[in-house]
Amino acid sequence: MDQFKHLINILARPYIMFPAMIAAFFFVFPPTEGLMKINRRLGLYKLWTNKGGVAIFSFMIASFAFGLTDENFRLIVTKPDNVPIVGLIFLVVFFLWLAMKQGWDNDARQAKGLKPNEAEDAKENILVWPDLVYIELIALVIVSALLIFWAVSLHAPLEQPANPTVSPNPSKAPWYFLGLQEMLVYFDPWIAGVLFPTVIMLGFMAIPFIDNNRKGLGYYTFNERKMAISIFLFLWLILWIFLIVTGTFLRGPNWNFFGPFEYWDIHKLEALTNINLSEMIYMIFLQKQMPSNILLREIWGILLVVGYFTLTPLILAKTLFKDIFKSLGPLRYSVFIILLLLATSLPIKMFLRWIFNIKYIIAIPEFFLNI
C-alpha cells in the first residue's frame, strides 16, 4: 500500500502530471478534425455518456475515499478553507460532463439532420409564473439548506491573532488567487501578479470579438465549435482550475511541491539549481565571462522573446491557424494570437524550468525586468 501511495506521489509531481494532462487534453477535447478522428477511434467521446459519467464519478469518489484513509491527505483536504475546493473539483467535473454530454448529443442529432434538443424545446412557450418562478424558489430553498447545513457542520476558521512578525509557512493567498501564486514560481511578480491578471481579464472580454463563428449560439455543441471550446477549456480547466487545485493541495512549506500522500515536511530541501539563459549560454556553452553590457548579455533571450511574439504568429498563420487567419483578418488574428501566446508562455516556461532548469530567459535585475 505504501508503495502504491509512493507511486502516486511520484506521478503527481508537476513535471510528470502536467505534461501528461496536456497530452491527454487534446485527445479528449480535440481542436482539429484530425485529432477528432483519433478521439473517435479511441472511443474517448464515450466519457460524455451516462455510462461515462458514472465511470468518471465512481473513479473520483473511489480515489477520494481511498485518499481519505491516508492521514496526510485527510489533513489537507478537510482543512475548513479547503473544503470549497473539493466541492469545486466535483462541481466542475460534473458540469463539464453535463455540457459535453449535451454537446455530443446535439452533434449526433445534427449529423442526422435534426435540430438540437434545445430547438425542439424552444418550439413551446411557457409562462414564467408558475413554471420558472417555482423552479427558482426550489433552487433557493435547496441552496439555503445547503448553506445552513454547511455553516452548522463546519466552523469558519479563525487562527491566531494577526502577528506581522511571524509569517506562516506556507503563506497562501486566498484559494481563488492560488493560480496566480503558482505562476509566481515561474514568473516575477510583475508578470504573474499584474500583467497576467490584466491580460486574462482583457482576454476574456475579447472572446466575443475573436470568436467569429456564428454557429453554436444558444445550444450545447462540441463539433461546431471545437477549436474555441478546446482553447477555452485548456485555459479554464488546466491553467485556471488545475493550478488552483495544485496550489491548494500540493504546495506545502516553502512553496515546495508535495504529493497528495506526502507529509508536509518543513525541512524538505529542494536543490536550487536554476540558472538564467544568459548564464547558460556564456558560462556553459561558450565558457566565457559574462559580458558587462546588459544588452549584449541578454541579447539571446531578447531575440527569443521577440521571435516568439513575432515569428510564431506568422508561422502559425501559414500552418495550424491558416483557416482562422483567413476568417479573422490580420487585426483580430494578431490580438488572438498574442493572447494565446501569452497564455502558452506559462506552460513553456514550466517546461524550460523542469527540463533545463532555466530561471529567466531575460534577466535584467538592474531594472527589475526579468522574463
Add this chain to the structure above:
Amino acid sequence: MSSGEPNVIAKLIDWLSKTQVAKAIFRTGIPRNRRQRMTVMLNNVFLHLHPVRLPKHAVKIKYTWCMGGLSFFIFLVLTVTGILLMFYYRPTVEYAYGDVMDLKEQVPLGIMREIHRWGAHLMVITVWLHMFRVFMTGSYKPPREFNWIIGVILLVLTMLMSFTGYLLPWDQLAIWAITVGSNMAGATPFVGAAGPGSNLLALGDVNFITSASDARFAMLGGRFVGEGALLRFYVLHCIGLPFVIMIFMIVHFWRVRKDGGISGPV
C-alpha cells in the same frame, strides 16, 4: 389538489386575498388563470426582472444550471449576513480579532459568520460556473458581446469582494494572505516600487516611486498590512465594492432582457 373540496387553509388564503389590504398590495390576486399569471409578472417589480413568457428550453436546469440566479441569490444572502456582522465588528487592529472571537464564542447558535464565509466561497464558484455555462452555450456571441464583458467585470468584482473580506477577521490567515496578494501590487510596472521601470520616474537622484508612494501603498494605506489596510479593506468590502457591483449587476440584468432574453437556438 386540483380536484376535490378545497381545505381550510386554501379557503383562508382565498378569503385573505379578497380583503382590501391584500388587494391594495397584490393587484393581481392569486394568479390562477392565464391572464392573472401574465399580469402578476408585470405588476410586481421583483418578478418584473423576468419576461412573461419564455421558450421552454430556457427554464430547463440542464440548460441554465441556475448558476446566474444562484449567484445573485447568494449575493443577497451575503448582504443580509454582512449587515448583521457589521453590528458586531469594529475594523480596528485593537478590536477586530476580539470581535470575531466574540462572534464565535459568545453568540449562541451563531452561524452568521459561517454562512457569510462559506457563502462567499460558494458565490465565487457559482459565478465561475455561470461563466462556464455561458461559454459552453455560445451565449456571448452577438448580440450579447457587451453583456459578456459586464459579466467578466462582475466576476473580477466578486473575487475582489472576497479578497477584501478575507482580511477582516484579522488573524494570521488573513494578514498573510493579503500580504502575499498585495506584494504583487508592489511589483506593478512603473508605479510599484519593486516593479520594472519604477526608477524611471525620478528627478535626479530622487525616486518618486518608493515603498511609501507606490501602488501597494495606495492599496494598503501603509507600507505593510496594518491599521490603514484594515480600514481600507473594510470600507471597500462593505460600501465601495458592493456599490460598484450593484451598478454592474443592474446593467447585466437589464442587458439580458434587452439583448433578447436568455440565449436560445435561432
